[in-house]
Amino acid sequence: MSIRDLAPEHVRAIAPYVPGKPISETARELGIPERDIVKLASNENPLGPSPKAIAALAGAMADLALYPDGSGYELRRVIARKQSVSPENVVLGNGSNDVLELVARTFLGRNESAVYSQHGFVVYRLAVQALGAAHIEVPARQFGHDLEAILAAIRPNTKLVFLANPNNPTGTFLPWAEVERFVARVPDHTLVVIDEAYGEYLDPEIASPTSSWISRFPNLVVSRSLSKAYGLAGLRIGYGLANATAVELIDRVRQPFNVNHLAMVAACAALDDADFIARSRRENAAGLAQLQKGFEGLGLSFISSVANFITVKVGDAARLYGALLRRGVIVRPISAYGLPEHLRITVGTQAQNARFLSALAEALAER
Numbered sequence: 001m002s003i004r005d006l007a008p009e010h011v012r013a014i015a016p017y018v019p020g021k022p023i024s025e026t027a028r029e030l031g032i033p034e035r036d037i038v039k040l041a042s043n044e045n046p047l048g049p050s051p052k053a054i055a056a057l058a059g060a061m062a063d064l065a066l067y068p069d070g071s072g073y074e075l076r077r078v079i080a081r082k083q084s085v086s087p088e089n090v091v092l093g094n095g096s097n098d099v100l101e102l103v104a105r106t107f108l109g110r111n112e113s114a115v116y117s118q119h120g121f122v123v124y125r126l127a128v129q130a131l132g133a134a135h136i137e138v139p140a141r142q143f144g145h146d147l148e149a150i151l152a153a154i155r156p157n158t159k160l161v162f163l164a165n166p167n168n169p170t171g172t173f174l175p176w177a178e179v180e181r182f183v184a185r186v187p188d189h190t191l192v193v194i195d196e197a198y199g200e201y202l203d204p205e206i207a208s209p210t211s212s213w214i215s216r217f218p219n220l221v222v223s224r225s226l227s228k229a230y231g232l233a234g235l236r237i238g239y240g241l242a243n244a245t246a247v248e249l250i251d252r253v254r255q256p257f258n259v260n261h262l263a264m265v266a267a268c269a270a271l272d273d274a275d276f277i278a279r280s281r282r283e284n285a286a287g288l289a290q291l292q293k294g295f296e297g298l299g300l301s302f303i304s305s306v307a308n309f310i311t312v313k314v315g316d317a318a319r320l321y322g323a324l325l326r327r328g329v330i331v332r333p334i335s336a337y338g339l340p341e342h343l344r345i346t347v348g349t350q351a352q353n354a355r356f357l358s359a360l361a362e363a364l365a366e367r
């Protein structure tokens with residue numbers, strides 16, 4: 001008997017998450033210094049972390065021998081104030097991935113199912129598979145969510161629907177009014193998780209209104225991340241907003257110290273740094289325009305994006321990925337998302353985008 005046989009069938013069926021290739025690994029493989037490598041593969045903020053977060057961290061080091069505040073009192077108050085909800089509506093996660101997984105572990109049983117879109121974030125599938133529950137993938141519409149088809153896919157045993165807006169890896173966006181009508185039509189026995197990891201990148205005119213829906217829809221969970229615009233991916237911090245009863249249930253499943261002290265201190269400071277978010281959004285918009293113009297110049301089609309990445313059709317994406325890597329530029333292949341001819345490019349600084357575009361032109365010309 002092999003140790004493999006000890007794991008249940010649904011665990012053996014899991015295809016592990018493949019993250020963006022790390023800079024250090026690429027530098028080792030190419031034998032070039034890390035500073036010569038550009039990574040546009042994990043939707044990280046090219047401006048780095050919020051300076052306010054860095055300053056706050058310096059003052060927190062002396063507390064590292066102590067366990068963090070397991071209730072997350074301070075940070076939940078900061079989030080509640082910012083989102084105009086009560087602290088009882090806030091659950092903290094070790095990254096928003098943790099929130100997604102906690103929601104699944106709290107509400108999804110083995111003989112139940114979860115629904116999400118084709119080209120949806122792979123963590124949804126992983127969270128569902130790990131529980132041995134069924135996953136129902138609904139065909140996308142123009143690379144985005146088909147809300148009517150998602151509603152039609154909900155079964156009597158469907159406990160969860162995952163919906164990212166904007167979506168990763170396609171960058172597509174659904175107007176909030178459509179999402180609101182959708183949430184209102186989802187049956188009471190099904191929770192809707194709206195994943196807003198890229199919410200800060202939306203123009204103010206289309207900023208998310210979902211925190212104000214929490215009081216109206218007891219079956220709604222909103223998840224947000226500090227990994228993207230706030231630039232804190234390395235600390236792992238995210239949060240969920242939901243009805244107080246749902247939060248209380250999730251808290252039963254949550255590890256008592258799931259979020260570390262530094263992450264909470266940095267998050268409190270970063271959430272207060274509106275200037276940094278405004279600058280990140282401005283630079284991102286300029287970078288998106290720069291990349292789109294570059295793609296048009298190369299005759300490539302792309303999926304219009306409102307996030308901090310853009311997905312471009314390059315044909316043989318596996319070859320192009322390798323050719324870019326040899327030029328020190330890491331991007332993200334997304335064949336695992338059913339898009340074998342596309343690459344996902346994180347918006348970098350102006351200089352990084354330019355370096356990527358010239359490497360792309362060379363790679364396309366190479367045969």
Ligand SMILES: *Cc1c(COP(=O)(O)O)cnc(C)c1O
Nearest residue numbers: 095096097121168197225227238
């Ligand atoms: C990046 C991302 C997350 C955030 O992950 P963290 O765990 O907060 O780093 C969540 N959902 C989607 C769709 C993402 O792209």
